[in-house]
Amino acid sequence: MNLQEYVKLHENKKHGNYLLPIKLYQMKVPDYFTDINIHWHEELEIVLITRGKCTFHIDLKPYTVTEGDFLILNPYVLHSCSQYKQEEYEADTFVLNLSMLDTNHDSCSIKFINSIADNKVIFPFVIRPDTPGYSLLKEYFLKSKNAYAGKQKGFELELKAYLYLFLHTLFTNIPVETPDPVNVDDVVTDKIKIILRYIKDNYTEQLTVKDMAEQLNFSEYHFMRFFKKYLGVTCIEYINNYRLDIAAKKLCMTNHSIMEVALETGFNNISYFNKLFKEKFKLTPKEFRVSVTTNIN
Structure with a gap:
């Protein structure tokens, strides 16, 4: 598929704005919907299941996740979500354009941020509480959430700091995969x-x-x-x-x-x-x- 076709397939929904391209979503199911149709977008998506159990389909494969589990969805990954046997569930989700963490092509961008944006590395889709580094991941995610929700003076710096720490914890604790170029x-x-x-x-x-x-x-x-x-x-x-x-x-x-x-x-x-x-x-x-x-x- 060429670049033009990929651009046409982008999810139309805008997450955040030009100055702060990140959005926090808090889902409660089945309040007004029971599932999220299969889709993809160019942003990184980080999901924390805060209550209950549900099923994500990621790159066409099912993953049952429960309270406390993280999902790390790289840009361009097909994904959908549905109830697990009619169970209720809640989740907090950050959807962010990695441009907000880009630092003008320094080593941080080249080695880490761009490698995620270009899908040169892929983290495990599901990270469970017994995974090494999990407690730090949860700490930084919740602090990012509080900074975003509180929007106190300087919250943008605080938010970016915790997101960097979250990604640092992923890279230093979680095994990454290098995708097969022909799949x-x-x-x-x-x-x-x-x-x-x-x-x-x-x-x-x-x-x-x-x-x-x-x-x-x-x-x-x-x-x-x-x-x-x-x-x-x-x-x-x-x-x-x-x-x-x-x-x-x-x-x-x-x-x-x-x-x-x-x-x-x-x-x-x-x-x-x-x-x-x-x-x-x-x-x-x-x-x-x-x-x-x-x-x-």
């Missing part, structure tokens, strides 16, 4: 990124198996087997889930009618939309909107 899994990953981008760009339209298969030069039969094998769900299930997540956001953030939301997210049958929505969120669209509005107020 069959990369071919599969590239094809998945192509089809996920196609769905993202066209979810409001009628999507057919034939059209999606053509994006990969597959037969319809091979495409359906490929999608199910590597994403764990059928393409129809994935598309419906993607559309429902966007519909839920529209119900929260707009005053569009339920019919309008359904049509805007690719559902031409309101009864079918209501049925799928209730199956996923355990509430009708109307009940969901009332629930969210009540909690905000």
Whole structure:
């Protein structure tokens, strides 16, 4: 896959801003969603599970994580998250562009920061409490979180200091891998990124198996087997889930009618939309909107 295709596949969501390209997210599931669809972005993502248990799929492989576990997700890594057997879970997540730690090509940048940004080194995706250096990782993560949340004078310096210490602890305690430059899994990953981008760009339209298969030069039969094998769900299930997540956001953030939301997210049958929505969120669209509005107020 060439650079232009990679740029087109970037997650659109902006994490932080130009001056401080980092964002802290605090997830509570299943408050308003039960899973995060498979995606990738150019930022480094650091996740700490603070309660419960969930399943991450990282580069198409499942990892069950529980309270206290860290996840280290390099830039460009495909990942998704879902509940584990309907269990509730909570997590704190930093998503940061490594440019905020770049120091104009000194040895720190060249040996460490750029090696992560360019995927020349990969840390274990999951770091558990019995891993050497874990206590320091957790200490620096929590101090980074407090600095970010408190935003006291000079917090930017404090935040960067603790992030550097976090990465120093990773490099000095955790074995790293050097990716194989020729990897069959990369071919599969590239094809998945192509089809996920196609769905993202066209979810409001009628999507057919034939059209999606053509994006990969597959037969319809091979495409359906490929999608199910590597994403764990059928393409129809994935598309419906993607559309429902966007519909839920529209119900929260707009005053569009339920019919309008359904049509805007690719559902031409309101009864079918209501049925799928209730199956996923355990509430009708109307009940969901009332629930969210009540909690905000």
